Structures are given as C-alpha cells and as structure tokens.
Amino acid sequence: xxxxxxxxxENYGLSAKNRPKQLFSKVGIVGCGTVGQNIAMxxxxxxxxxxxxxxSDEKIHLAMKNIEQELDNMIEHWxxxxxxxxxxxxxxxxxVGYEHxxxxxxxxxxxxxxxxxRRISCRKEVFKNVEKYVSTDAxxxxxxxxxxxxxxxSELENKERCVSLHFLTNAPSARMIEVVRGxxxxxxxxxxxxxxxxxxxxxxxxxxxxxGLVSVRLFVVQLNEACEVLMEGVSTMEDIDKTMRIGLGxxxxxxxxxxxxxxxxxxxxxxxxxxxxxxxxxxxSPLIKKLVRAQRxxxxxxxxxYAYDEEGKKIS
Numbered sequence: 001x002x003x004x005x006x007x008x009x010e011n012y013g014l015s016a017k018n019r020p021k022q023l024f025s026k027v028g029i030v031g032c033g034t035v036g037q038n039i040a041m042x043x044x045x046x047x048x049x050x051x052x053x054x055x056s057d058e059k060i061h062l063a064m065k066n067i068e069q070e071l072d073n074m075i076e077h078w079x080x081x082x083x084x085x086x087x088x089x090x091x092x093x094x095x096v097g098y099e100h101x102x103x104x105x106x107x108x109x110x111x112x113x114x115x116x117x118r119r120i121s122c123r124k125e126v127f128k129n130v131e132k133y134v135s136t137d138a139x140x141x142x143x144x145x146x147x148x149x150x151x152x153x154s155e156l157e158n159k160e161r162c163v164s165l166h167f168l169t170n171a172p173s174a175r176m177i178e179v180v181r182g183x184x185x186x187x188x189x190x191x192x193x194x195x196x197x198x199x200x201x202x203x204x205x206x207x208x209x210x211x212g213l214v215s216v217r218l219f220v221v222q223l224n225e226a227c228e229v230l231m232e233g234v235s236t237m238e239d240i241d242k243t244m245r246i247g248l249g250x251x252x253x254x255x256x257x258x259x260x261x262x263x264x265x266x267x268x269x270x271x272x273x274x275x276x277x278x279x280x281x282x283x284x285s286p287l288i289k290k291l292v293r294a295q296r297x298x299x300x301x302x303x304x305x306y307a308y309d310e311e312g313k314k315i316s
Contacts, residue, residue: 024048024196028104028134030126031111032063032094034300035143038169039110041067044091045084046200051101052094060094067092098129106196107134108165109142109152119144119268123152131156139189141165146211146272149182159184163193166213170261171251176203178213211276212269219257220270220282226254227285237305255305256314258288259298263305267292 032052040050074080153162164180197204241253273282298304299312307315
C-alpha cells in the first residue's frame with residue numbers, strides 16, 4: 001500500500017510563498033463617508049476584508065454606526081440574517097493612519113472635498129500616502145467620476161498601478177461598475193480589476209478616460225432637461241419622475257435620484273463637466289443652483305426637490 005503523505009494545510013494558505021496569491025483578499029478604502037460605507041458593505045459581503053481610513057476616531061465610530069444601521073435595514077427589508085450582519089461587520093475595520101493599509105491588494109480613494117482645486121490636490125496627496133505603505137503590485141483606484149485617473153496618478157512612482165472604478169452606490173442594485181484605464185494603466189491592472197468586479201457579482205463596463213464616464217454624463221443631462229420641463233410647466237415634478245419610473249423603467253425618476261445622490265454633489269459633477277468640455281448642456285439648471293444655495297441638498301439635509309423624514313423616506 002502506497003504511503004500517504006499528509007502536507008500541512010498552511011502550505012496552501014494565502015501567505016504561502018510557493019502559491020500564487022489570491023488576487024484580492026484585503027481591500028482598503030480612504031474616506032468612509034456615505035459612498036465609502038456603501039463600497040465597504042458591498043465588498044465585505046463577498047467575504048473580503050475591508051480596512052478603511054478616516055481622519056478621526058469620531059469619524060470611524062460614525063461610519064461603523066451608519067454601516068450597522070444600514071445592515072439592520074437590510075435585515076428588516078431584504079432578508080439578511082443577524083449572522084450575516086455579524087460576519088460582515090467582523091470583516092470591516094477602521095483606523096486613523098495610512099500605515100494600516102499595509103497588505104491591501106487594492107485601495108480605493110473615496111474622499112469628499114468642496115472645490116475642484118481641493119478635489120484634485122487632496123486626492124493626489126491621498127495617492128502619494130497610499131503608495132508609501134502598500135506593496136508595488138497593489139492597485140490604487142479612485143471612485144471619482146469627473147476627475148481623470150491620469151491626472152491623479154501623474155506624480156506616483158508606479159503610475160501603471162492606477163485605475164478608476166465607479167461604484168454606483170446610489171443604485172446598489174446596479175449590476176455594473178464602470179472601469180476606466182488611464183494613460184499609464186497597465187494591461188495587467190486593467191485585467192485584474194475586471195476580475196475583481198466579477199468577484200463582486202457585477203459586470204465591468206469598460207470606459208475610455210473621460211470625465212463623467214457614461215453614467216454621470218447621461219444622468220446630469222437628463223436631470224437638466226427634467227428641470228426645464230418642470231420650469232416650463234409642461235408637467236409636475238411628481239409626474240416627470242413617474243414617467244421615467246413606470247414609463248421608461250428607471251428605478252428612480254431624475255428628481256428622486258438627484259435627491260438621493262445629493263444636489264451639492266450633482267452640482268459639483270456639472271461644474272467639472274462644464275470646465276472640461278465647455279458645453280452648455282452641463283451647466284446646472286438655475287433650479288439646481290437655487291436649491292444648493294438654500295442648502296436643500298436632498299435626503300442628506302431632509303429636503304431637496306422633495307421633503308424627507310428622519311429615516312430618509314419621502315414625505316407625501
């Protein structure tokens with residue numbers, strides 16, 4: 001009888017040097033506001049470890065509190081179990097300091113800043129800080145849609161590792177993620193992030209580098225036209241939204257979606273697109289600007305195009 005050789009299971013662990021490393025097992029997120037929280041939940045549900053970086057312990061506590069509340073909402077409305085919630089939370093950790101990103105296979109920048117100049121300079125600084133601590137084969141990505149990845153990665157030592165990934169966090173049921181390669185992005189990195197998206201159960205929409213990609217460019221033009229139709233008195237806000245929902249099959253109408261995204265964010269998108277293309281179709285409608293000036297920003301402020309209760313539900 002042939003001798004049975006029993007090999008230690010550790011030889012097959014992810015850290016074993018003689019075994020190809022799993023493409024993605026630990027993902028970092030820089031900035032865990034609403035967008036970062038949604039990205040963290042999406043990825044951690046696929047049994048991947050999440051490490052997020054915030055500016056203070058208070059922000060970390062708030063992010064974890066919001067994530068737990070959203071998971072409770074998923075238990076109540078979507079059939080998630082308490083066991084699944086505990087497992088997801090166990091895979092998410094928050095820290096202050098970029099050194100905690102060591103060992104990440106992918107790091108996604110998801111910060112928020114108010115002016116275009118600050119958006120670019122802050123993100124460039126984030127990229128440089130991330131590069132200090134991650135390995136040379138780790139991928140660095142941005143979730144920004146209107147700032148091109150080539151510009152953000154231009155000052156890094158390993159520019160070829162950078163890519164843009166747009167998670168449609170305002171439509172979590174969306175089955176796609178936009179992927180953008182920059183001027184320096186390597187074929188290998190492009191292929192790896194495409195596989196990563198497949199791991200998440202999503203489909204990669206491959207885009208050429210362009211501010212706004214596909215989703216944002218189409219959405220803001222639709223919203224602007226909806227504002228024009230409303231201001232001309234052609235129809236009511238409710239019926240315009242209803243037309244797009246039950247007539248054309250959108251999950252939310254343009255006004256409902258703008259409120260969910262945040263009108264300040266929509267306004268920034270449009271400013272960036274107009275600065276890039278110089279096309280008047282990207283100039284925000286006076287109605288959008290008026291609401292932003294009044295701090296009627298949508299669900300986040302309790303009122304935008306519509307009014308909302310404390311749970312973010314639209315008040316009839």
